[in-house]
Amino acid sequence: MIRGIRGATTVDVNEKHAIVEATTKLLKETINQNNVTPEMVASIHFTMTRDLDAVFPAEAVRLFNGWANVPLLCSSEIEVQGSLPFCIRILMSVNTTQAQDEVQHVYLEKAVTLRPDLAS
Template identity: 55%
Template structure:
């Protein structure tokens, strides 16, 4: 079965190294928390708010060994008034037998406000 695994984080500055570092941290935590192998990933969508444009966050995935052939696409979020700023969101589509309620969605930094019901289940997301 293909399941979606969500993740989100924020950056303080619209700066390439910070965008790549924050995205990589989020990806690594999503991968490790859900024991994901690259060959089980159908695709990865990464969206950013309109104030994050200094780099393609997808570059972070290419820095992770073994993830060269995983399809990844970046896009901009719709600009909803009063939404969380400087936010990077990830939707990873993974082939897994893990039940939906056991998937570990990861929310880091200020993005914990997006899904406090899920963010509280991760010890390392309170950064």
């Protein structure tokens, strides 16, 4: 069964290093909390708010051994008045036997305000 694992984080500046570092941390937490291996992942969709454009967040995955064949897609988050700035989001589609309520969604930094009910 395919399950979606959501996650989000924020950065303080629109710089390549900050975006890659924050995305790496978010991915590692998501992978660890859900016991994900690259073979389980159907795809990962990344979005960033429009104030972030220094690098594609998918670049972080390219630093992971064994993840080269995972399909990745990046896009812009829609602009909503008053929404959280400098935000990176992921939707990881994973083949798993976990029940939907067992999936651990990961919200870090200021992104915990997006879904405090799911933040770990």
